[in-house]
Amino acid sequence: MKASAGGYARARDLSHALDLLADADGMGRVLAGGQSLIAAMNMRLSTGDMLVDISRISDLSGVSVQGRRLRIGALTRHAELGRDALIARHAPLLAQAVNHIAHAAIRNRGTIGGALAHADPAAEFPACVLALDAVLHLEGPEGSREVRAEDFFVDVFETAIAEGEILTAISMPLAEPDEVQMLKEVARRSGDYALAGLCFVRRAGGVRLSVLGAGSTPLLARAAMARLDMEDIGGAVAALRGELNPPSDTQATAAYRRHIAGVLLRRIWEEIGGESA
């Protein structure tokens, strides 16, 4: 199929992009790496979009340490994150995630901001920012605001980004010296969306565990987290399976996904040297 776009404009800078979105009569769509949006347009799943191309806005890209937090520009590409020294040191979960995201051609173009704004519940980055307790920075006609990852993901492909707003950056606390960050998932083929996956973070404040591919949004597994804080892996696995509501589709049933989530949690626990009782 051939895409049927309503229009296209390339933004010079952020304020230009916000103006273009404001002028789009509700049909504005932010184009970043295009790895999900263009595919959807080419299947005419999305038509009439007024594309606002932000990909040339250079100050929306790059990784920096700002005080006690790591800040990632929304246009930073997956491949760049995968080889970034600051990411490797302060948010290794994201570097692990990159290895599971699609294939090289997609990682070279896709951006973290695009992936988060797209909010595919089976994608890695949404679950990662949830586990990392990140903050998402939004810019809109009314100014800027921040949304915690826990409040950001609303439904399948739906986020807290309001009409006319652009996701500009993601920030998160720097990993503590003893912090454990680990991503494990099961996919049919390398690069496929996971049938289920876990993002595990253990820091002084406690364990954070998020699940991808197991519901309409990435899920923070609070009941399992509480059990893990008590070093109760058996209880955590049971709790995790209980709080998931994964989909059944042509790849696997909900029952399989629930089972796998528990298997992955046990494997993470064993790998970090936890008691397996």
Place this chain on the structure above:
Amino acid sequence: MTISFGNPDRPNSYIGKTVPRPNAGRLVEGRGHYVDDMTLPRMVHVVFVRSPFAHARIKGIEAADALAVKGVLRVFTGADIAKVCTPWVAVLAHLKGLKSPPEHAIAVDRACWVGEPVAAVVATSRAAAEDGAALVEVDFYPLPVTGDMMTALDADTPVLHADMGDNLAFRREHHEGDVDAVMAGAHKVVSARFKTARHTGVTLEPRSILVDWNGAEGQLTAWHATQAPHMIQSVLAQHLGLEEGRVRVICGDVGGSYGIKVHVYPDEVATAAIAKIMGRPVKFIADRLESFTTDIHARDHEIRAKIAVDETGKILAFDIDDWTAIGAYSVYPRTSAIEGNQVVNLCGGPYDFSDYRAKTTVVFQNKTPTCQYRAVGHPIAVAVTEGLVDMAAAELGMDPVAIRRRNMYADDCYPVTSPAKMRFEGLSHHASMDTLVALMDYDGLRLEQAEMRAKGIYRGIGIASFIELTNPSPFMYGIGGARISAQDGCTVRMDPDGSLVALSGVTEQGQGTEAMLSQIVAEGVGVSPSRVRVITGDTQVTPYGGGTWASRGAGIGGEAALQAALALKASILEVAASMLQAQAKALDIRDGKVVDADSGAERLALEELGRIVYFRGDTLPKGLPRELVQTRHFITSEYPFAFTNGVQASYLEVDTDTGIVKLLKHWCVEDCGRIINPQLVDEQIRGGIVQGLGGALYEEIHYDAEGQLLNGSMADYLVPMAGEMPDMVIGHVETPTMESTLGAKGAGEAGTAGAPAAVMNAINDALRGLGAQVTEMPFTPERILRALGKIED
């Protein structure tokens, strides 16, 4: 003339060697020429409005809004097309009882599967045609959907085609001996139920056709991505009311076929009809969603099967009950009964046993039609046979290799006729198995497997012997009344510079046909392959032929090329003998030069001979034959098919907590007779294995109960990809067919035939002892965990 294939040092010894592919550089530089690369003056694009319902009456079509779209020129309904294009009925006389209703290029008043064309929109661009198609309003009245295969013949299941009386398309039962009596008295009888999933071929280049009607010439020209240009010529002529000679089919580069592009598709015929109506070139290129919903599907089978063995592991009988559902119509003109028929023909294939019963039941349903796809029926028959043999071995406590050696036809028993009445000219099951066991270090691998098991790692080894049907004679289609040539031809000519042009009726799909032909012609005449240009795929240019399917390109097309080349060599030598005042039999052609056969001393360069013949023919004796062009055709006559054989092995690891299978290594030893180009053969085997592994682990088309296709994208229909593919070791045994000088049999489908069975047996080998067994493909992580009883619903 003959060739001493046994002597690797013979002159011009290109047959049997890996030589460069003449079209490879062009293709990798992006200079391939596919249908979609073509733009003709006044060309327009057609897009099809397709049924969103699996079964619905078409009560009306309103096109006014579509016609108002800028760029949209015409909207055609089924009735519009039916005025210039007759419907077809895909039955063949030798498939007794096969029935199928008339099928129109565009559905006339009833749509029978999701994706069936119900209207066509023609516009100046594909995008405009899509805009128009979205605005065509079709008033559908949904009808009851027949989806499930096993209940299709039940009394309370709606009959899809009322005129047919029931949903049975075809049934065949073959019974040899007395299976019931043998089963009743056997030491062990093992039974199992197998399922193979609905697949499609997923060609890189989608189906593509560009058709122009030139009224002034009275000629229809179709540029078509096809495997069988002459068959398409015949079909377009017949259904558009033209003489065959007024239809020209040109097939340039093709980006993969796998059987998908050997069939007649309604939308492609409609494109030709529209070109004839509009008198201008019309292009249709399927997009990926259309590929999933309208390319033929295949392999949707469910089989209940039994094997009987005695105490020593001797196979006594097989009893096979195969069911398959073929969608809404039998596919034209090869029909959709062939796959089930092949299952009946091929089960038990490698084994010397006497009592055999096999039945196939082929039913209609409201899904995309199925038809022949690479290795037609073989992966099903091999999985059933080899699965049962392994289960019997396990019951008896026998090693899987030992039970096969106990039962395979002896290498010196040929010719022999199997219980399925297949005639084998010469096979090498035991030599192939010996080669495989050595290649893979079978005993060493068993030790490694046991060591890993002790560490809680579940690895499995799976073996699958197989036979493959290649080089088909008219017994495959022609005797049933189809205008599909089993014969093929080749014309070879020498031009003044001493270079050769070969015109062949077999086609290049990207697999290297032209390389194979160039080296045969080069050796046959006595020049370097770089001096041979090969032309294929043009019905007005090449000799009449069948094209490329059923692994016939090398065995049939190659032999025609060899005979034409040898004939041209004789013609050249006759002229040379006259010029050199020598005996033709004392001369030879080596590396583009006429030489003394005994000494090898150069006598005359071919370009000098060409100069004399073409420009100074006055200096040659009057009456000397000087036709430096020869055509030969070849058809097999002794055997209906040239069977090949081989054996594959898979080594893999099963994660018993996640159900994920990791393929560690794969082996295939194959006997395709004379090997023309070892690299091309090995890559055919590897590519075929990959497709077989796809069927074993990944590929499955899903429909819901309403007949909606659920996974029509590359994200949801999983094809095998490089990351998961194991190293593959390929070995060969060569048993040339005596039907031809060349001795080549086919190699294109062997990999696909055996790989799924090898993987299934390896998984079950890994799971043996855990009380789990899988027989339903693909072996998804979930199916494996369910077999292990690990999933709580």
